[in-house]
Amino acid sequence: MFKALADPTRRTILDELSERDDQTLFEICSRLATKHGLGSTRQAISQHIAVLEAAGLVSARRDGRYKLHSITPEPLRQIADRWLRDDHRKAP
Amino acid sequence: MFKALADPTRRTILDELSERDDQTLFEICSRLATKHGLGSTRQAISQHIAVLEAAGLVSARRDGRYKLHSITPEPLRQIADRWLRDDHRKAP
DNA sequence: TTGACATGCAAGTATTCACTTGCCTATCAT
DNA sequence: ATGATAGGCAAGTGAATACTTGCATGTCAA
Numbered sequence: 327m328f329k330a331l332a333d334p335t336r337r338t339i340l341d342e343l344s345e346r347d348d349q350t351l352f353e354i355c356s357r358l359a360t361k362h363g364l365g366s367t368r369q370a371i372s373q374h375i376a377v378l379e380a381a382g383l384v385s386a387r388r389d390g391r392y393k394l395h396s397i398t399p400e401p402l403r404q405i406a407d408r409w410l411r412d413d414h415r416k417a418p
Numbered sequence: 419m420f421k422a423l424a425d426p427t428r429r430t431i432l433d434e435l436s437e438r439d440d441q442t443l444f445e446i447c448s449r450l451a452t453k454h455g456l457g458s459t460r461q462a463i464s465q466h467i468a469v470l471e472a473a474g475l476v477s478a479r480r481d482g483r484y485k486l487h488s489i490t491p492e493p494l495r496q497i498a499d500r501w502l503r504d505d506h507r508k509a510p
Numbered sequence: 511t512t513g514a515c516a517t518g519c520a521a522g523t524a525t526t527c528a529c530t531t532g533c534c535t536a537t538c539a540t
Numbered sequence: 541a542t543g544a545t546a547g548g549c550a551a552g553t554g555a556a557t558a559c560t561t562g563c564a565t566g567t568c569a570a
Contacts, residue, residue, distance in 0.1 A: 331497075332424035333558080344501055351517065370559055372517075391516050391567040399501040405423075406498050409436055409491045425528080443547065462529055464547075483537040483546050 327401050330381035336374045338362050340383060340397055347396035351375065354395065419493050422473035428466045430454050432475060432489055439488035443467065446487065 330336055335358070342357050343349060349357070355371050358364040366374075375395060378384040382401045386393050422428055427450070434449050435441060441449070447463050450456040458466075467487060470476040474493045478485050 328420075328423045328429065329557095331420045335558090337420065340501055352515090366558095367560075368517085369561085373558075393517070397501065402497060402501055405494060406502075409432055409489065410494055410498075421527095427528090444545090458528095459530075460547085461531085465528075485547070 327381040327383065330377050330383055333374065333377075335364060335366060335370075336378055338364065339371070339374060339378065340399075343384065343395060343397040344399070348394040350392050350394060419473040419475065422469050422475055425466065425469075427456060427458060427462075428470055430456065431463070431466060431470065432491075435476065435487060435489035436491070440486040442484050442486060 338358060339354060342354060342361075351368065351372060354375070355366070355368050358366060358371065375384060375386075379386060383398055384395055385398045386395045388394075430450060431446060434446060434453075443460065443464060446467070447458070447460050450458060450463065467476060467478075471478060475490055476487055477490045478487045480486075
């Protein structure tokens with residue numbers, strides 16, 4: 327999951343899905359191109375989404391020939407829990 | 419900063435500094451070896467720490483020939499702020 | 511059914527990144 | 541001063557990974 331966040335394009339995909347979920351692959355592609363100025367191909371985006379799904383950060387459901395993607399940010403909470411849990415040291 | 423978190427060894431270093439700060443490079447090395455069973459060399463750890471410093475996740479101060487490292491977890495908050503900020507969509 | 515559309519799979523390439531190797535600088539104790 | 545300790549710098553190597561290219565599968569509308 328940390329490796330999934332390491333790529334800027336993947337983080338932008340999460341931003342996009344954070345604004346609006348149930349987007350198809352092509353929708354994500356065109357939005358990345360127009361709103362964020364990224365020139366990635368469909369296949370590249372598809373592979374990025376596969377990484378995000380494997381990390382549990384994106385879930386998808388099929389609807390006919392469309393695959394609708396949504397963000398699943400819950401795994402991110404473990405980051406805060408791991409290092410921002412107010413100080414193991416100074417706690418009683 | 420996200421790339422800094424992508425490596426398991428660097429995350430373990432943050433864990434170690436989270437338990438106890440102001441550790442020297444050699445302290446971190448030996449603790450990683452004993453407590454976490456990692457066999458990394460001093461140079462490897464040194465480079466990892468440099469990455470963590472560049473990401474703003476670790477700060478260091480010099481004390482004579484020692485360099486004391488501490489965790490600076492504040493940058494991690496932007497992760498929560500970016501995707502866990504309860505739903506831009508459903509907010510009024 | 512047929513063509514167009516949305517997505518999936520897989521091999522190849524090129525870049526990135528972690529790690530090593532070897533040597534150098536600085537500080538402290540004796 | 542001198543040896544020992546703590547750390548720094550930089551080029552090289554091997555593995556991981558982002559991206560491309562080309563073709564295949566599945567779904568829908570006409």
